[in-house]
Amino acid sequence: MKETIRQTILSLGADVCGFAAMERFRDAPAGFSPVDIWPACRTAIAFGVALPKGLLEASDELIYGYFNDQTAKLVDRIGLDAARRIEAQYAAKVMPIPCDGPYDAWDAETMTGKGILSMKHMAIACGLGQMGKSSLLLNPAYGNRLTIGVLLTDLALSSDEPSESICIPGCTRCIDVCPVHAIQPDGTVQQWQCRPNTYGRNARGFDTVRCNACRRVCPMRFGKE
Ligand code: SF4
Numbered sequence: 001m002k003e004t005i006r007q008t009i010l011s012l013g014a015d016v017c018g019f020a021a022m023e024r025f026r027d028a029p030a031g032f033s034p035v036d037i038w039p040a041c042r043t044a045i046a047f048g049v050a051l052p053k054g055l056l057e058a059s060d061e062l063i064y065g066y067f068n069d070q071t072a073k074l075v076d077r078i079g080l081d082a083a084r085r086i087e088a089q090y091a092a093k094v095m096p097i098p099c100d101g102p103y104d105a106w107d108a109e110t111m112t113g114k115g116i117l118s119m120k121h122m123a124i125a126c127g128l129g130q131m132g133k134s135s136l137l138l139n140p141a142y143g144n145r146l147t148i149g150v151l152l153t154d155l156a157l158s159s160d161e162p163s164e165s166i167c168i169p170g171c172t173r174c175i176d177v178c179p180v181h182a183i184q185p186d187g188t189v190q191q192w193q194c195r196p197n198t199y200g201r202n203a204r205g206f207d208t209v210r211c212n213a214c215r216r217v218c219p220m221r222f223g224k225e
């Protein structure tokens with residue numbers, strides 16, 4: 001059943017897909033475990049869609065921002081379609097979780113938002129990668145280019161093996177390149193420093209992404225080649 005579900009999600013356009021049973025979330029912060037969202041949840045399924053490598057070459061602030069946003073919409077579409085297909089195939093309930101917004105948890109003072117669930121931590125629990133010093137998810141095949149979606153289900157499925165870490169020992173390129181020194185040695189990003197530097201709007205009112213330097217500079221941005 002697990003491999004059939006994985007193939008269903010991959011056939012809808014995901015590049016990677018992994019599974020985690022609830023014991024993987026024992027140490028999740030209060031309010032941010034799958035069972036806090038849905039007590040009957042037995043398994044989390046994370047999947048990812050990779051940005052094209054060429055988008056990391058875009059110097060134009062609009063191009064990267066636009067397709068980054070479109071990728072989030074594609075991930076939510078895959079999640080919704082997959083939930084409906086899995087429910088049609090099995091006696092199960094499946095809950096898709098928004099991959100970006102909306103969410104409630106927002107600290108205006110530090111400009112720090114928390115998704116309904118942390119997509120990055122869900123991906124790590126499901127074996128899709130490990131966090132780099134940049135705090136971006138690093139996947140061995142797709143580097144730091146994955147946008148992650150999550151499905152929760154009351155089906156009991158086994159966890160996948162954790163992924164290896166591909167963050168390079170001794171490398172500090174992402175930390176050094178950050179123009180506002182937002183990336184901390186403990187791997188956290190100070191959002192109040194990053195957000196004002198990164199997100200904007202042009203004179204015509206279109207959203208822009210002015211900085212993705214920590215993503216572009218990473219030697220592992222395309223994965224292990
Ligand atoms: S996006 Fe830019 S400002 Fe934000 S952490 Fe990365 S390098 Fe720093």
Ligand code: SF4
Nearest residue numbers: 132167168171174218
């Ligand atoms: S730039 Fe270097 S330190 Fe930062 S995430 Fe990539 S490999 Fe790790």
